[in-house]
Every structure is written in structure tokens, then in C-alpha cells.
Amino acid sequence: MAKTMLLIAAASASAGAAVTAMLLGKRDGQAQPASTISPPSGPSTAKSSTPALTTTENVQSGSKNIIDPSGWFSYGAPGPTNDLASRTSFISVYDRRMRNPAWVAEHITAESLSGAKGDRRNSVFLEDQAVPEIFRARLKDYFRSGYDRGHMAPAADAKFNQQAMDETFYLTNMCPQVGEGFNRDYWAHLEDFCRRLTAKYRSIRVITGPLYLPKLDSDGKYRVSYEVIGSPPNVAVPTHFYKIILGESGAAPSPTASVAIGAFVLPNAPIDNKTPLAEFSVPVEMIEKASGLDFLSLVPTERRRSLCREVDCSILKW
Amino acid sequence: MAKTMLLIAAASASAGAAVTAMLLGKRDGQAQPASTISPPSGPSTAKSSTPALTTTENVQSGSKNIIDPSGWFSYGAPGPTNDLASRTSFISVYDRRMRNPAWVAEHITAESLSGAKGDRRNSVFLEDQAVPEIFRARLKDYFRSGYDRGHMAPAADAKFNQQAMDETFYLTNMCPQVGEGFNRDYWAHLEDFCRRLTAKYRSIRVITGPLYLPKLDSDGKYRVSYEVIGSPPNVAVPTHFYKIILGESGAAPSPTASVAIGAFVLPNAPIDNKTPLAEFSVPVEMIEKASGLDFLSLVPTERRRSLCREVDCSILKW
Numbered sequence: 310m311a312k313t314m315l316l317i318a319a320a321s322a323s324a325g326a327a328v329t330a331m332l333l334g335k336r337d338g339q340a341q342p343a344s345t346i347s348p349p350s351g352p353s354t355a356k357s358s359t360p361a362l363t364t365t366e367n368v369q370s371g372s373k374n375i376i377d378p379s380g381w382f383s384y385g386a387p388g389p390t391n392d393l394a395s396r397t398s399f400i401s402v403y404d405r406r407m408r409n410p411a412w413v414a415e416h417i418t419a420e421s422l423s424g425a426k427g428d429r430r431n432s433v434f435l436e437d438q439a440v441p442e443i444f445r446a447r448l449k450d451y452f453r454s455g456y457d458r459g460h461m462a463p464a465a466d467a468k469f470n471q472q473a474m475d476e477t478f479y480l481t482n483m484c485p486q487v488g489e490g491f492n493r494d495y496w497a498h499l500e501d502f503c504r505r506l507t508a509k510y511r512s513i514r515v516i517t518g519p520l521y522l523p524k525l526d527s528d529g530k531y532r533v534s535y536e537v538i539g540s541p542p543n544v545a546v547p548t549h550f551y552k553i554i555l556g557e558s559g560a561a562p563s564p565t566a567s568v569a570i571g572a573f574v575l576p577n578a579p580i581d582n583k584t585p586l587a588e589f590s591v592p593v594e595m596i597e598k599a600s601g602l603d604f605l606s607l608v609p610t611e612r613r614r615s616l617c618r619e620v621d622c623s624i625l626k627w
Numbered sequence: 628m629a630k631t632m633l634l635i636a637a638a639s640a641s642a643g644a645a646v647t648a649m650l651l652g653k654r655d656g657q658a659q660p661a662s663t664i665s666p667p668s669g670p671s672t673a674k675s676s677t678p679a680l681t682t683t684e685n686v687q688s689g690s691k692n693i694i695d696p697s698g699w700f701s702y703g704a705p706g707p708t709n710d711l712a713s714r715t716s717f718i719s720v721y722d723r724r725m726r727n728p729a730w731v732a733e734h735i736t737a738e739s740l741s742g743a744k745g746d747r748r749n750s751v752f753l754e755d756q757a758v759p760e761i762f763r764a765r766l767k768d769y770f771r772s773g774y775d776r777g778h779m780a781p782a783a784d785a786k787f788n789q790q791a792m793d794e795t796f797y798l799t800n801m802c803p804q805v806g807e808g809f810n811r812d813y814w815a816h817l818e819d820f821c822r823r824l825t826a827k828y829r830s831i832r833v834i835t836g837p838l839y840l841p842k843l844d845s846d847g848k849y850r851v852s853y854e855v856i857g858s859p860p861n862v863a864v865p866t867h868f869y870k871i872i873l874g875e876s877g878a879a880p881s882p883t884a885s886v887a888i889g890a891f892v893l894p895n896a897p898i899d900n901k902t903p904l905a906e907f908s909v910p911v912e913m914i915e916k917a918s919g920l921d922f923l924s925l926v927p928t929e930r931r932r933s934l935c936r937e938v939d940c941s942i943l944k945w
Contacts, residue, residue, distance in 0.1 A: 376734040378718045381832055383880035384873065385924035387720070387730050389709060400696045402705070406919030412705050416694040443916050460940050469693070523855040531860035534852040537780070537841040542849035555702065562701035563675055599725030606703035 337610030427474030459486025490579025519547030698761025745792030768857030777804025837865030
């Protein structure tokens with residue numbers, strides 16, 4: 310039986326050899342230069358009391374170590390590696406498996422929004438060469454996909470200079486977004502809502518990213534299902550997007566001041582502009598569970614205020 | 628319009644408020660203790676020439692810094708955090724979003740397999756308390772799911788003592804696997820194949836993990852679709868599993884010696900035991916592209932030999 314047939318025949322399996330062919334790029338067993346290798350992210354500090362990578366002491370046969378699982382690292386550190394990019398107006402962390410950012414954190418103030426030296430008509434979309442080629446989202450993945458290259462940190466938040474504006478066009482700041490009714494409409498109004506908050510708060514921080522959420526199927530099971538665009542299929546199309554918004558009263562983050570917090574999850578789909586933003590409000594924890602991320606671990610409950618109790622959470626202009 | 632209705636109405640969106648409710652655990656805006664916070668994994672070294680987290684220098688209005696995107700880290704470091712566990716017989720890295728390991732690396736030798744002091748009948752499945760509760764896979768997620776708690780590093784590779792055996796039962800070493808025809812059959816034979824390789828090679832290393840692969844839908848689009856088990860839905864059911872097997876000739880990894888490499892991707896589905904293992908052989912790079920991981924970056928092409936050219940890649944006993 311041919312490999313292709315075999316894998317296709319297996320229930321709920323992917324198309325086997327065809328998938329292999331799809332997923333393969335040009336790299337062919339070539340080693341990457343050692344300079345691109347990162348060790349796996351350290352153990353969570355919850356585990357750091359256990360000395361990592363010292364297992365050779367554990368398994369002894371008489372006086373001799375018989376196995377050493379950490380020996381794999383002599384061949385490479387699997388990762389996952391978080392490609393962190395520190396830009397002028399935002400910081401992004403890239404998810405190599407989904408080929409989308411995991412999160413993008415930006416900072417806006419009335420002052421940062423007041424400049425107009427950057428013009429998006431002078432910017433072009435950019436593949437991020439800092440991400441190894443086999444993990445990189447590419448312009449051709451988006452081409453004719455039917456989806457917009459949707460900014461996580463908005464271009465309009467980086468008008469204070471052209472470099473800042475240009476940097477928002479890296480694909481490591483993009484996800485595939487439904488254009489009409491979403492990226493060009495409701496989502497754009499949500500971005501504007503964030504900017505308008507600078508009238509109320511001295512400083513606004515926004516963290517934005519994709520989600521891939523399960524839904525209940527007709528057979529009573531929950532499944533996550535998302536499209537993958539590009540040829541070969543490369544970039545995941547998120548089912549939803551989140552924004553967590555912080556309103557700060559001070560000029561800089563304080564370890565003791567409270568912050569106003571709003572968290573929103575929107576489907577990657579057309580949304581009627583008449584829909585109240587509050588309909589999409591969720592607890593931060595819902596986004597944490599769904600994303601595997603931990604956004605506000607240094608902010609105890611008593612320092613958290615509800616943004617939507619302090620401002621009208623509406624995309625309508627006040 | 629109720630939030631639930633609204634989100635359900637959005638095309639290809641998840642069930643909104645219902646999903647929120649599902650995904651929410653007991654934690655309610657509680658801050659985690661500071662000791663569990665890890666900074667985001669460092670920048671990939673490819674980017675390390677760009678000083679990270681120094682963006683305050685970038686945006687100046689006259690002599691004053693006007694924004695500081697890194698200020699978010701005063702509230703928490705989003706991650707992703709890789710929960711690395713160093714066990715007696717293996718090392719695992721956990722994926723908090725999928726609630727499965729990302730990879731599990733083990734080391735076996737004829738000597739490590741010769742002991743029989745550990746017995747799986749004395750072991751019990753264990754939730755991994757080192758993973759924060761909201762990200763932890765739980766025993767109840769698997770209960771009545773229809774899937775086995777499938778070992779990545781097999782119990783049978785850790786018979787040399789009871790502690791090593793017990794550690795293979797952490798859920799951070801498990802994924803939901805189809806039982807009959809896969810975990811208890813073909814997959815078990817593949818694990819046995821790895822052990823038998825110790826007759827040919829002085830040392831065997833195996834890295835094992837889940838994949839979530841796209842397949843071609845009837846509408847001509849590629850989609851990833853996988854079940855999520857537990858109530859609320861918590862643990863992803865992988866569509867496939869990979870094993871990368873290294874055969875070493877020496878007593879320890881050498882920076883110059885060549886290694887025999889085999890890489891296999893199997894669907895999480897019943898497989899006829901008559902199917903040749905070679906049918907599932909893939910280039911390592913296919914697994915790297917699909918997983919976002921980088922397994923052998925320190926091994927240049929000239930040090931890579933093909934395992935299946937040196938041994939009969941078959942689950943049948945030689």
C-alpha cells in the first residue's frame with residue numbers, strides 16, 4: 310500500500326505523504342548555524358528547585374551513570390523558541406507553529422498619538438527575516454487567501470514617526486483576519502476605542518493576539534477547527550482575537566497602583582457595528598486559559614479595577 | 628442581543644459566552660504567587676543583536692521618552708512558558724495551550740533496559756502539580772473521553788527502578804491516544820522497535836510528541852481540526868504523533884560523530900499491524916515545520932545517516 314493511501318485511510322488522520330510534501334520547504338537536512346540556536350526556555354520557576362539537566366546523577370548502576378536524557382541537547386535544543394521582537398511602538402512574541410504572533414503588547418498615550426510624521430502609504434508589508442525561514446510567515450501565504458493581513462499593534466498607533474509605522478508592517482505583527490465587516494470595520498472601531506481611552510487615562514497598554522477556540526459539534530464533541538492558508542499550508546487563521554486593555558493613571562507602571570482592566574474576545578468574522586462592545590467582554594482568565602499565556606500575574610485582585618465600569622465600553626464615538 | 632447569541636451567530640466563530648464559561652476554572656482574578664512567574668523566553672539569538680526591552684530609547688519627543696511598550700512586564704510576563712521537567716528517564720516540555728507535552732526526550736541503552744526493578748502495576752497516573760492549575764491537564768479530562776492516557780516516554784523504558792517508572796505516569800508525559808489499534812497495538816510495537824535498536828546501537832535517543840496536522844477539506848481549503856476533551860474542554864487530542872530516533876555508536880554524544888536518524892509520523896488512529904513502519908518515515912524537517920520545533924540544529928548533513936538504511940524499519944520482530 311502506498312504511504313499516501315495508508316495515511317489517508319486512517320480515520321481522522323491528515324493526508325499523509327501529501328501533508329509531508331506540503332509542509333516541506335526548501336531546507337533539506339541542512340543544519341542551521343549555531344548562532345540561531347536557543348536553549349529551551351528555562352523551567353518554570355515553580356520547578357526551578359529541581360536542578361534541570363542533571364539527570365546523569367539519577368540513574369546509576371553501581372558507580373556508573375547509565376543514561377542521560379539531556380544528551381539530546383548535544384544535537385540541538387528543540388524549543389519552543391519564542392521569537393521576541395522589540396519594536397519602537399510594540400513588543401511581539403511569535404508562535405512558530407501557528408506562524409502568527411502569540412501576543413503583541415503596545416503602549417499609547419495622548420502624546421504618542423499626537424504626532425503625524427508616519428504615513429502608512431509609505432510602509433510595505435515585511436516578512437520577518439529574524440524568524441528562521443522554515444517557521445516564517447510569508448507574503449505569498451496571504452496572497453489570494455481571502456484574508457487581510459491584520460495588524461495586532463495597529464499602524465494608526467504608530468504615526469509619531471515613519472520607522473515606528475513601518476515596523477507595524479512586519480508579518481510577525483499580523484494574523485489573517487476577515488476583511489469586510491471585521492478588520493476594516495468592527496475591529497478597526499475597537500482599535501479606535503483604545504486610542505480614545507487616552508482622553509481618560511494618562512497611559513494605555515494593549516495586548517492583542519489570536520485564539521483558536523473549540524466549538525460544540527453536532528456529535529456532542531468539542532473541536533477546534535481552523536483554516537491554514539498558503540501553499541503549502543503555513544499560516545493558521547485564528548477563530549478569534551483578544552485584546553486586554555490596561556488604563557494607567559500614572560506616568561509609568563507602579564507596583565502598588567491599581568489599573569483599569571478590560572478584556573475582549575471577538576470572533577474572526579463580520580460583526581454588526583451596532584453590537585455593543587460589552588457583549589465581547591470576558592474575564593482575563595478566559596483568555597489566559599485559551600491562550601496558555603499569563604498576562605497579569607503581578608497584579609493582585611485588589612489592584613484590578615473594571616475598565617467598563619469607568620468608561621462606556623462602546624465602539625460608538627463618545 | 629444576548630452575548631451568547633451574538634457570538635454563535637458569527638460565522639465560524641465559537642460559542643462565545645458558552646466557551647468563556649467552559650474555559651473558566653476556579654481561579655477568579657487571583658494573582659499567582661510571584662515565584663511562578665517566568666520572563667518570556669529570551670529573544671532568539673538571531674535577534675539578540677537587537678537589544679531587547681530597551682525601547683524606551685527609541686521613542687523620544689525632544690529629550691523625553693514618550694512610550695515604553697516593555698512596561699507591560701511590570702504587570703506580568705505573558706510567556707509562553709515552557710514547563711520543562713527533568714525526570715530520571717526523560718525530559719519533557721509542556722505546551723500550556725494544548726495541555727499536552729510539546730516533546731519528550733528519552734535515552735535508552737541495553738543496560739538501562741536490562742533492569743526489572745520497576746513494575747507499572749505499582750504506578751499511578753499523576754497530575755503534574757508543577758504546572759499552574761489553570762494550564763494543567765487533569766485526570767478527569769481523560770475520564771470517559773474514549774481515549775487512552777498515552778505515554779510519550781514509555782513506561783517499559785523505565786523498568787530499571789520504580790521511581791523512574793512512576794515518573795513516566797505524569798500527565799505531562801501523556802497525550803490522548805486512540806487505544807485499540809493504536810496505543811495498545813501499532814504504537815506499542817513502535818516503542819518495542821526502539822528498544823530493539825539497542826542491540827544494534829550502543830545508545831538510542833528518542834524524542835516523541837504530538838502533531839496537529841491540516842487536511843484538505845471538501846471545499847478545497849486546508850483545515851486543522853482536533854477534538855478537545857474534558858469538561859470544560861481542556862486537553863487537545865492530537866491528530867498525529869511523531870518519533871525521532873537517534874542511534875549513537877559511542878558511549879556519549881560526540882560533536883563530531885555521525886548518528887543514524889529515523890523520523891516517523893503516525894496518525895492517532897487504528898493502524899493495521901501488517902503496515903510496514905517505513906510507510907510512516909518522513910524527513911525530520913517535516914516534523915520541524917509542523918511542530919515549530921528544531922530538533923537537530925547542531926547536526927550538519929554530513930553527520931546524518933539514515934537509520935532505515937542500517938536496520939530493517941519494521942515493527943515485526945527481527
